[in-house]
Amino acid sequence: MKNRKVATILNRIADLLEMDGVDFRTKAYRRAAHTVEFLSRDIQDVRNEGKLEELPGIGKNLSKKIEEIIDTGSLEYYENLKKEFPVDFEALVAIEGLGPKSIKLLYDELGIKNLEDLEKAAKRHRIRRLKGMGDKKEHQIIENLKFARKTTGRTLLGQILPLAEGIKKELEKSDVSDVEIAGSIRRMQETVGDIDILVVTDKPKQVMDYFTSMDEVGKIIVKGLLKSTIRLKNGVQVDIRVFNEDSFGSALLYFTGSKETNIDMRKIAIRNGLKLNEYGVYMDEKQIAGKTEEEVFRKLGMQYIEPELRENRGEIEAALKGKLPKLVEYNEIMGDLQIHTKWSDGDASIQDMAQKTGKLGYEYIAVTDHTGSLKIAGGMDENGIKRQIKEIDKLNQNLDEIIVLKGVEVNIDSEGRLDVSNELLENMDIVVAALHSGFRQSREKLTGRIVSAMENEHVNIIAHPTGRKIHYRMAYELDLEKIFEVSKETGTFLEVNSQPNRLDLKDINIKRAIEEGCKLVINTDAHNLDQLSYMKLGTSTARRGWAESKDIINTLPLKKLEKLLS
């Protein structure tokens, strides 16, 4: 998968061009980088088919450059640009208040190339003497330097969601008639850079004062009547925008993004002789829509696009043609098919997990504790599995709100073998299989291990298929196209694992899997009672992958699911 590498180089070129004051060509590189980064296929395959130019934003010139990157691993044009501007752009631009123009000025006038140079120059008061700079700006740079070095970057959605909801609750106590969480959180992106909040009020002064003086506020970065930005004590940035009721829909649309989707929607407005901004849809000077998002989409001649789809990955074209999928709904999930208990590495008893899930409105769960070879996770031996089966049978006689299915999460060893005998697997309602080690094997070997597990007639589900852990380890090398093909052939379901740092398969792979005709299952992989609520994260990931309920097997009622499993 060279997609990441190609996208990174294209983005770096855009950075350097931006520094040089190049305008629209910069945008072209960024657009192409976006296309490549979120392509659900291997860019190398597209290149081999000679179809690079069919991708949005990629023409003759860029397709040649991409070919050069794929073939040689580098790009002469990029190398030359780097020589011209030998600055650590990425580090410098991470400083709040520094953009391409300032970085160019600092390099041209003071030879500043990196954070160390910047710090020295600022402390010697050499920056305040530059044109357009001043002592405030210099001070700001010194302040923000400290922070930029400590910053950890993006936060997991699962971590930031409760924080954002807390701030929303807090703001509801102020003079507002409405508060909504927008931005990438509303789009349910797997990681989030900041919290965006939109409020409706006719007392903006009071609300902004309230917002900037909340207990959690560490630093006020910007404060105005219509927009403010703060940094919480824990380092997370929060942006707030104030609107009135008549603009609520267009404001929510704008503030939810993504930026790329916003830009394309504004272009559609222009094409229709209209103007779209955060205050509404305008014909000449007159607002003709804006109160609700639905109204805005309608005026632009499009279907309503769910927030999770707003990533400029083809949803705008589909909405214009009326061909958007009908996404799986959060309340359509009927059960959870990967749950751990005290029998292996979970914290709760089977009964506790069952009772909690019964309250969530599910019809069924599957208890899928680890098996023998996974000693570290307290894996059960075959006798343990047999005893657990008996316990579940007994429990089911006393539970009326939910059915507990008998499952295991078997380990796929380094040669693709399972660690539980087929005789025993035959007795299980559901068998989940996964890799837990040997991630550094070759692509062929890793793919082969999963394929042989899928070819076992007892295996129903491949759990966390790519093994990635966000911020911790990359997905292992896999031929996903092959996995999808065998998944479809054998009727093995691919998991969308809901753990906040897994979300695996991820959105673009889900989309591809569905296109290939695979069926998926959304599981929490919960190890305690609280983690059962992660289902929301897995479902949002599936929605971001354009999944409909027909693609997700645990939207089925028990009877139909059992038929499918058999």
Add this chain to the structure above:
DNA sequence: GCCGTTTTCGGCCCGACTGTTTTCAGTCG
């Protein structure tokens, strides 16, 4: 550098806030 429901040339989203400015450039989202 890309693209086309007025275009193969001439466009390319739009607005708020800050700091350094006497009217605007740069940054940010």
